[in-house]
Amino acid sequence: MIFILNVKPVINSENIRDFLISEFKLLETEVNEITVDNENMVMSYEITVRNYPSELQTELCFYLNDNLCLEFELYNDLQLAIKFSDYFFMDVIFSDQSNDPYRWILLNTEKELYIVDEQLEGVNEEGFYIDYKSAQKVSEERVLSVLPSKDYFLIDLKNRPVFYNSDPTWGHENN
C-alpha cells in the first residue's frame, strides 16, 4: 500500500527515517529510501521536492506491504497524516481519493480537517497552492467514511477493486 502526504517545507531523509522508526517501532535497518538496496526493508519512503514554485513543496510517499498495514492498523492517509502532524507539528495535505484531481484534505496543527481545492487560476495556478477560500470543515469520522478501512485490506488482493471515494455528497458538506 502506498500512503502519500504533501507538506509545505522540505524535509530531509534523516528526519523521515527517525519519524518512521519512532512511530512504528522499527529498527534502523528496516527503514530507508526506496533507492537503497536492503534485504531487511520493512518500510520504504520517497521524498520528492517539487521543482517549481509551490506552497506544498514536498511530496512524501510511504510504502508498506498489506500484511504490515494490518499489523500496524494503518489503512489510509489520514491515519498516517495524524501521526506525521503530531510528530513534526505541521499541516499535512493528502488526497480525498475522489476522481477530482484538484480536491484535497487538509489536516492542520490544531487537528482540524478541511476539504480544500487547489488553486486553478492566477499567479499560483502552475504550482501546488491551496485555495483556502474553498475550505469546508469536516469531522475525522466523515473523512474516515470516504477513505479505505480495514475491510478494504481484508478483500483478497486479486479481487480488490481500485479504491476511490464515490460519495456524491462529499464536498457538499454545508448543503
Added chain:
Amino acid sequence: MAPPETLKTDLNSYNNGLFKKGDNGNVIINGNIYGVKNEGKTLYPIKGKDFINLSNGQIKAIQLYKNTPKDKLETVLKNVGIKPEDSNFAKDFVKKH
C-alpha cells in the same frame, strides 16, 4: 485517465458548446462524463468508454518506470512492493505512451 485523442476531441466539443449537463454538476461530452471546476474553465475525466481507473499503485509504478534510473529500477520496484500486475501494467503503459 483518458486517452489524449479523446480529451482533445471532447475539449473541442465542450468549447463549441456541444455537451449536456449531468448529475452533480458534471458534464457529458460525446457520451463521456467530466467533472467541472473553476466555473467551467477546468474539466477532469470521470467516466467514459476509453477511460481507465488507475490505482495509486499503478500511478506510482508509471512514475517510477518513467523517472527511476535503469540501474536502480530493480531495487526500487522491490522496495516499494508494487504488485507484479501493476508493475507490468506500468511497463506496458510507458511503452505505449
